Amino acid sequence: MRRTLIENLFRGKLTEPVRPASDADIATLVSTLTRTARQRLGRSLAIRALDAGSCNGCELEMIALANPYYDLERFGLKFVASPRHADVLMITGPLTRAMHDALRLTDEAMPAPKFVVAVGDCACSGGLFANSPACIGAAEQVIKVDLRIPGCPPDPMTLLQALIGFANTLGRSG
Amino acid sequence: MNATITLWHQVCSDLAENRCVFIALWAEHHADGAVVHLALRPPSTGDVQVLDLTSTDRHFPSIARHHPAASLMERALCDMHGLIADGSPDPRPWLDYSAPYPFKPVDGHGIHQIPVGPVHAGIIEPGHFRFSVNGETIIRLEARLGYTHKGTLGLMRGRPIADAAKLAGRISGDSTLAYSFAFARAVEQALFITAPPRAAALRAIMAELERLANHFGDIGAICNDGGFPLMNMLSGALRERVLRLAATCFGHRLMMDRIIPGGVTTDLTAEHAQQILATLTLLLNQWARLFELYEKTASLQDRVVSAGWLDPVIAQRLGCGGYVGRASGQDFDARRDAPYPPYDTLALTIPTLKASDVDARLRLRMTEIQQSAALIRTLLATLPTGAIHTPVPDCATTDVGHALVEGFRGDIFAHVRVHNGQIADVMLRDPSWFFWPALEAAIEGNIVADFPLCNKSFNPSYSGCDL
Numbered sequence: 270m271r272r273t274l275i276e277n278l279f280r281g282k283l284t285e286p287v288r289p290a291s292d293a294d295i296a297t298l299v300s301t302l303t304r305t306a307r308q309r310l311g312r313s314l315a316i317r318a319l320d321a322g323s324c325n326g327c328e329l330e331m332i333a334l335a336n337p338y339y340d341l342e343r344f345g346l347k348f349v350a351s352p353r354h355a356d357v358l359m360i361t362g363p364l365t366r367a368m369h370d371a372l373r374l375t376d377e378a379m380p381a382p383k384f385v386v387a388v389g390d391c392a393c394s395g396g397l398f399a400n401s402p403a404c405i406g407a408a409e410q411v412i413k414v415d416l417r418i419p420g421c422p423p424d425p426m427t428l429l430q431a432l433i434g435f436a437n438t439l440g441r442s443g
Numbered sequence: 444m445n446a447t448i449t450l451w452h453q454v455c456s457d458l459a460e461n462r463c464v465f466i467a468l469w470a471e472h473h474a475d476g477a478v479v480h481l482a483l484r485p486p487s488t489g490d491v492q493v494l495d496l497t498s499t500d501r502h503f504p505s506i507a508r509h510h511p512a513a514s515l516m517e518r519a520l521c522d523m524h525g526l527i528a529d530g531s532p533d534p535r536p537w538l539d540y541s542a543p544y545p546f547k548p549v550d551g552h553g554i555h556q557i558p559v560g561p562v563h564a565g566i567i568e569p570g571h572f573r574f575s576v577n578g579e580t581i582i583r584l585e586a587r588l589g590y591t592h593k594g595t596l597g598l599m600r601g602r603p604i605a606d607a608a609k610l611a612g613r614i615s616g617d618s619t620l621a622y623s624f625a626f627a628r629a630v631e632q633a634l635f636i637t638a639p640p641r642a643a644a645l646r647a648i649m650a651e652l653e654r655l656a657n658h659f660g661d662i663g664a665i666c667n668d669g670g671f672p673l674m675n676m677l678s679g680a681l682r683e684r685v686l687r688l689a690a691t692c693f694g695h696r697l698m699m700d701r702i703i704p705g706g707v708t709t710d711l712t713a714e715h716a717q718q719i720l721a722t723l724t725l726l727l728n729q730w731a732r733l734f735e736l737y738e739k740t741a742s743l744q745d746r747v748v749s750a751g752w753l754d755p756v757i758a759q760r761l762g763c764g765g766y767v768g769r770a771s772g773q774d775f776d777a778r779r780d781a782p783y784p785p786y787d788t789l790a791l792t793i794p795t796l797k798a799s800d801v802d803a804r805l806r807l808r809m810t811e812i813q814q815s816a817a818l819i820r821t822l823l824a825t826l827p828t829g830a831i832h833t834p835v836p837d838c839a840t841t842d843v844g845h846a847l848v849e850g851f852r853g854d855i856f857a858h859v860r861v862h863n864g865q866i867a868d869v870m871l872r873d874p875s876w877f878f879w880p881a882l883e884a885a886i887e888g889n890i891v892a893d894f895p896l897c898n899k900s901f902n903p904s905y906s907g908c909d910l
Contacts, residue, residue: 273677273736283680318566322591324906326616326697329660331566333686336679350564367540367590368569371561397610403594422616424696 283337287344290430313345314436316386317355319375322404323362326422327389331359333425344433352378360412363391363398364405376412384415386435388428393417446481446494451504454483454494458510464762466491466847466856467872468506468516469596470524477524479503480870482845482856487774489781489847493858498526505531512761512877515908519589523597538589538909549575549583557891561590568905572894579890584883591909599869604630604704604835607866611857612699614871615907620653621850622871623702625857628783630704632844633861634836640827642706643784648719648822649689649698649707650848651815655726656685657851658808658815661902665805666737668895669746677733681726688722691715706832716823723816734809747802751897753885755799761877765853766811767901769795770803777849789821801900837864850874852904873907 318331334341335348349355352375364372376385387408390396395406408414418431446454457463466482476499484491496503505528507514517528518537528534535545546556554577561569571587595614599607611626612619624646631637638646663678686696692715693701701708711719737743753763758771768775776793778786794810796803838861845858853874860868882901889897 270673270736270740273673273732276732277677319562320567320569320591322593322906322909323568324591324613324616324619325568325904326613326619326699328566328568329617329697332660333679333683336683337676338680338683348566352562362591363593365590365592367538367592368561371569371590375562397613398593398595398598401594401598403592403597421699422697424690 284340284343285338287426287429287433290434313347314357314432314439315347315349315355316357316359316432317349317352317375317379318359318361319372321360321362321368321372321392321408322365322398323389323391327361327391330422330425330428331361331388334428339425339429341429341432344429345436346432352376353380355379355383357384357386359386359388360392360408361388363395363401364408364411365403366405367403369405369411372408372411384435385412386416386418386432387414388418389423390419390421393419396421444492444494446496448496448504451481451494451496454481455504455506455509458483458506458513461486461759465506465510465512466762467858467870468513468520469858469870470520470526471868472524473497475499477501477526479520479526480858481506482858482870482872484781484847487780489777489854491781491845491847491856493843493845501525502527502529504529508532511880515876515879516872519910538592540589544587546573546585546587547583551577551582553577554582570905574891574894576891579892581886581889581891581894584886584894586879586883588879588905589909591906593906593910595910596869596871599866601865601867603865604861607869608703609700611871614910615873615875615904616697617657617904618653618850618852618855618873618907620649620698620702621848621855622857623700624650625846625848625850625855626859626871627702627704628846628848629844629857629859630835630861632846633842633859634704634838634844635842636705636833636836638706638784639830639833640784641710641829642831642833644822644826645707645709645711645831646702647785648711648819649693649701650850651819651822652685652689653698654815654851655812656682656689658812659685659730661899662737662805662808665747665801665896665899666743668899669743671740671743674733674737674743677729677736681729681733684722684726688719692719703832705835706830708832710831711826716826719819720823723819727813727816730812737805737809744802746893746896747805747900748800750801750893751885751889751900753799753881755797757884758799758881761881763853763877763881764874765849765851766804766807767874767878767881768853769793770807771799772797775854777847777854781847781854783846783848785822789818791818801896804900839863841867852878852902871910873904875903875905875907878903879908
């Protein structure tokens with residue numbers, strides 16, 4: 270183990286800089302938020318992931334956010350284990366009927382101010398499952414969505430840019 | 444082939460006595476009732492046979508009564524089609540959430556239950572686990588799934604082949620390539636076409652890249668659940684390298700929709716082929732060091748060795764494939780035993796282990812990493828030239844095709860009936876159908892704190908079974 274650790278020290282870091290999304294991109298990503306909510310949160314976001322019936326493709330790319338190349342925690346972004354600790358509910362999947370109650374309960378467990386991010390085509394629009402009788406479709410049909418990150422699945426850099434842009438907008442007063 | 448009740452019962456006893464291996468059970472509606480389909484194969488070959496039993500009164504003789512591996516699929520099909528499996532040992536609903544779900548009772552002094560899910564603490568698919576525990580020890584685990592049921596197979600029916608192929612690639616995102624591969628092969632068999640040799644080789648290169656990415660990611664995650672995040676970070680970086688390579692060479696990190704019926708969508712340039720070779724060398728060098736780290740970290744070995752032992756007899760009874768089956772002595776790999784192009788021209792040595800614990804499943808995947816890298820090198824060295832796609836003909840006839848394709852988890856079964864260029868019937872069966880009951884059996888006697896570690900070593904797909 271010592272050899273691996275020493276090698277890691279001298280190899281330098283794998284973590285890469287993130288090109289900021291343009292102001293126009295952010296403006297389209299973010300909907301209206303109250304000034305108080307923005308000031309309270311600053312630039313740090315605790316995120317609770319909720320799979321509402323995805324194929325697990327979006328989860329794979331969300332998990333990749335923690336690898337050394339993206340290292341999302343350097344931006345104050347953190348996945349948390351309980352909705353009680355979360356500012357952001359990140360929803361994937363075309364909201365299956367079986368997950369409807371679980372989504373409601375998770376949302377209720379989160380303290381305000383709280384925000385909802387729809388990740389992937391399924392959560393944004395229902396995707397290929399929009400017409401399924403087993404699915405409700407887009408998350409916004411049952412919950413107010415503050416940020417949409419489309420893609421099948423969105424790659425980690427897209428996720429990171431959107432989340433940083435979102436956190437920055439929250440952090441700006443006004 | 445059409446089955447009589449007598450043949451159906453005969454097959455049930457063949458299944459019960461391990462004379463054949465259960466693959467899948469599904470049903471479709473007909474004007475005068477329903478047809479129940481049962482797919483099976485001989486123990487060591489991929490010679491798939493499908494039996495069709497017509498039911499006019501919505502009843503059919505239960506397969507699960509004789510063969511427990513069929514239980515979950517039988518319950519799912521009864522819920523989806525309103526059928527009744529006569530003599531079923533477990534008639535509880537599976538996908539129907541309208542009524543309360545009675546978990547199996549566990550009685551005894553000091554036994555209590557821990558309910559977990561469907562929303563879990565990490566970034567994981569949703570499912571409910573009910574642990575009955577005595578102190579720290581798990582007496583019984585019951586998994587309650589169905590939370591990601593999207594009606595995918597129903598959406599595929601009646602759709603053009605190209606649309607259905609996209610849905611097939613979203614049965615389980617981590618195996619998207621393998622599902623597209625299996626679906627394409629089933630359609631090709633139904634339409635009497637074959638993908639060009641170059642397309643076949645590119646399919647296998649992508650399939651082995653998918654295996655590499657998943658093995659790197661999961662091995663790291665298993666070590667992470669054993670309290671060793673260093674391995675997860677280093678291994679996760681290797682997974683990222685594979686995904687970036689896939690994006691560069693084939694245009695998508697997970698290679699979604701890259702295999703279509705008739706061939707592949709994306710050709711590989713000579714420059715990208717060189718890049719794959721260079722990256723493989725780098726990955727394998729780093730990987731050798733990580734394997735050493737895994738083996739020499741005593742605190743990690745203490746967690747993985749002997750944890751989550753799966754009785755090889757149960758692995759055989761359930762027909763577990765993939766790393767779960769092969770780490771418990773089951774010697775089946777669709778690439779060798781149900782050979783399909785290009786694997787039918789390659790010499791494959793399939794590793795098996797007998798230890799059957801978390802460590803064995805992990806070591807098996809470590810061996811498969813080296814094997815996948817070697818396969819990719821061979822495929823690149825012998826890459827045929829020519830077309831990458833055969834046109835899919837418009838057929839007015841009705842034809843049936845099926846395929847077994849070895850995904851990273853194990854053999855994926857695809858069955859289609861094509862009619863007028865549309866999918867009339869389809870079944871896609873994930874290896875996880877047999878991993879879930881295997882996990883329930885293997886976890887007995889382990890402590891609750893070892894569940895994440897054991898679960899990750901099986902890594903069954905939720906979406907792949909919920910369908």
